[in-house]
Amino acid sequence: MNLKSKDLLGLRDISAEEIQYILETAKTMKYIVTSNNKKTAHLQGKSIITLFYENSTRTRLSFELASKYMGASAANISASSSSVSKGETLIDTGNTINMMGSDVVIIRHPMSGAPHLLAKNIKASVINAGDGMNEHPTQALLDMFTILEKKGTIKGLKIAIIGDILHSRVARSNIWGLTKLGAEVSISGPATLIPRDIDKLGVKVYSTVQEAILDADVVMGLRIQLERQKKGLFPTIREYSRFFGIDDKRLKLAKEDALVLHPGPVNRGVELASSVIDGEQSFINEQVTNGVAIRMALLYLLTRRGTNNEVTN
Numbered sequence: 001m002n003l004k005s006k007d008l009l010g011l012r013d014i015s016a017e018e019i020q021y022i023l024e025t026a027k028t029m030k031y032i033v034t035s036n037n038k039k040t041a042h043l044q045g046k047s048i049i050t051l052f053y054e055n056s057t058r059t060r061l062s063f064e065l066a067s068k069y070m071g072a073s074a075a076n077i078s079a080s081s082s083s084v085s086k087g088e089t090l091i092d093t094g095n096t097i098n099m100m101g102s103d104v105v106i107i108r109h110p111m112s113g114a115p116h117l118l119a120k121n122i123k124a125s126v127i128n129a130g131d132g133m134n135e136h137p138t139q140a141l142l143d144m145f146t147i148l149e150k151k152g153t154i155k156g157l158k159i160a161i162i163g164d165i166l167h168s169r170v171a172r173s174n175i176w177g178l179t180k181l182g183a184e185v186s187i188s189g190p191a192t193l194i195p196r197d198i199d200k201l202g203v204k205v206y207s208t209v210q211e212a213i214l215d216a217d218v219v220m221g222l223r224i225q226l227e228r229q230k231k232g233l234f235p236t237i238r239e240y241s242r243f244f245g246i247d248d249k250r251l252k253l254a255k256e257d258a259l260v261l262h263p264g265p266v267n268r269g270v271e272l273a274s275s276v277i278d279g280e281q282s283f284i285n286e287q288v289t290n291g292v293a294i295r296m297a298l299l300y301l302l303t304r305r306g307t308n309n310e311v312t313n
């Protein structure tokens with residue numbers, strides 16, 4: 001099987017079969033990430049560039065490590081240290097990278113649709129590492145991988161996503177991906193932070209965190225994205241934490257073996273209590289490791305399109 005597109009721009013655009021194929025490939029990559037010899041030749045001779053217009057720790061580093069573990073040449077540029085600061089457009093920057101022979105460009109940008117624009121204008125594969133409030137597909141894939149690893153299936157699970165849904169590209173990608181794989185997604189958050197088009201996304205919306213979490217198999221907390229809020233928009237951090245924060249008492253409403261996930265960075269004591277972050281039900285650290293495996297799988301699958309090579313450990 002090959003991925004249909006040269007790019008990975010969002011989970012809205014790809015099929016359930018393609019998502020399953022990426023998750024299956026990541027299983028093999030996880031063996032490599034967790035082994036003592038993190039060297040393979042899957043990307044030998046390939047050139048991978050990360051182009052980040054917003055800050056990142058997990059996504060950028062895991063793409064860079066994934067590239068290096070698989071033998072690619074990897075380089076990074078950020079908006080602040082590149083000619084973007086001199087006024088160069090996204091397409092001109094992309095074209096410059098393209099002309100240096102890059103095979104994959106990984107982009108994070110504050111504007112929704114920026115990766116799509118870049119993908120239309122360059123020959124290299126483009127991976128969306130987060131575009132505005134739109135999508136963060138590799139985060140959702142690693143979330144799904146973590147759920148699959150622990151629960152064995154996604155179909156039929158009740159997954160509660162709690163908090164600032166409006167500004168969360170992670171929530172949006174998870175909603176697309178999880179519902180395609182047959183999960184029931186419940187959301188809850190402050191009324192001002194629920195998207196207006198939520199009815200079209202096939203999720204159940206609850207006004208209280210308690211209702212959304214009840215009997216959930218997975219509870220995903222989200223930070224409030226103050227950097228994307230208009231000034232004066234409610235709630236305050238204190239209200240967000242009080243009404244939508246997840247503590248041990250609220251977590252008890254979920255199934256006994258429910259998983260706690262968070263995309264990071266996490267604000268301790270706001271969206272999740274410290275005891276929940278560090279508790280036995282938390283798989284936040286596993287999510288980070290799985291992020292490398294998912295990104296290895298994607299880089300491999302996008303660069304092997306058109307060949308018949310299957311992944312081998």
Ligand code: CP
Nearest residue numbers: 056057058059263264
């Ligand atoms: N989850 C996530 O995207 O984290 P970073 O902003 O650190 O990449």
